[in-house]
Amino acid sequence: MNERGRRDGGEFGANVRSETLDRRTVLKVTAAGTTGVSLAGCLSSDELITGSSSDEETITVGLLAPGPESDFVGRSMAQAAAVAVDEINDNGGINGQDVELAVGDTNGSPLEARRQYQRLVLEEKVDVTVGMFASEALVNIMDDIAEQETLHLTAGAATQIASRRVHDEYDRYKYHFRVGPTNDVDLGRAQINFMNDIATDIGWESIAVLVEDYSWADEPWDIYQEQLADTPVDVVMDERYPPATNDFSELYDDVVEAGADAVFISTAHTGTDALLDWSYPNRPEPRPQPRPFAFGGIHVPMQVPTYYENTNGACRYGVGYSAATEESEITEVTPRFVERYHDAFDSYPQDMGYYAYDAVALFAEAAERTETTDVDELIPELEEIQYTVATGTVKFYDTDHVHAHDRVYDEDDDTTVGIYFQWQENEDGEGVREVIWPEEYATSEYVTPPWAVASEDR
Structure with missing residues (x-):
């Protein structure tokens, strides 16, 4: 890896080795068709097996995720859902019925997301759908969710458009719930x-x-404009800054000129370029003087657990926002x-x-409490659940x-x-x-980058 880290498609890249869990859990990972895949091969082509179970004694959860065979985010969603299904089956299933997982590859496309949603509901006969990373994709299936009258639990998309539709036309869109993250507001x-x-x-x-x-950043931006001054x-x-930005040098010159102690960033698509142009000493020769400010905020690439290795340590001292980390409780x-x-x-x-x-x-808990997967009973249960x-x-809400x-x-x-974390290095150099x-979840104190200085000292 060069000193700039991985810019060419490496924001979410990582190799993940899969191990076998309980084979009662069945994944059907599909892009252009339906293929039975064992949990051991959640996302590994060399583990493909033929056949899959689908009977009245089985409850099927449909997961919608981007590129679960190639994209780190999608793979993490599919593997995490598989862990949940395996746990449920270890504990006797849902109301005594085994659970299986069917995965639809949205391929980062609203149109493909809709096609995969329809396949899961109409062909796989899933009892519930979960997931959907992109906000545009979620909006594109809202009418399908309403027409199919099938429960959907969002895990990924933050757009408030979905919840506003539930509010405005409850009887039509009541089948949608957002488990996480919180909406964009x-x-x-x-x-x-x-x-x-x-x-x-x-x-x-x-x-x-x-x-x-x-x-995706429109609502956070509006909140910043309205509330940061207070x-x-x-x-x-x-x-x-423009979506095509891949060189932050001039922006950072303006940051230095303005005398900021830190760049507070909100980025998903341009995050690695922004980080590498800030990080020191991970810039190419001849290295300019380190940027005399800290760096952090909503930074989706920093949420990837392998990001430290992916960027050759360039993210050290970077601060990010996440649901949790491997260090958190x-x-x-x-x-x-x-x-x-793990x-x-x-x-x-x-x-x-x-x-x-x-x-x-959450779906399993609601189904256990109501002793059914009937959507008309699950919705009022979820509306009251804690x-x-x-x-x-x-x-x-x-x-x-x-x-x-x-x-x-x-x-x-x-x-x-949500928590804020900082990439730090342990005694083993990892x-x-x-x-x-927040303080109640803190596992370490913030470490100021050694090259960052207070504005009054510049």
């Missing part, structure tokens, strides 16, 4: 809470706000899930993997809330969702994601 609120609670304590007294110009932090620069469920995932796949889940696991577990999963306690059926975000109770906020 609450995602922005969470960043404001971080700024209020800890930013100045870690030396971020002035920030430069950089937000990539993609639709935090203890001084916003010395804010800018939405959000609830008693978190380390249990992480351990089982034992099975010799890897750790990415952010969306936690939510996929939680969505399957259930502890790997990412915290799930409960949903009321039907009269503008974000009906979205997961509740409330910083004043145990429904707060990269670890240590939780630095």
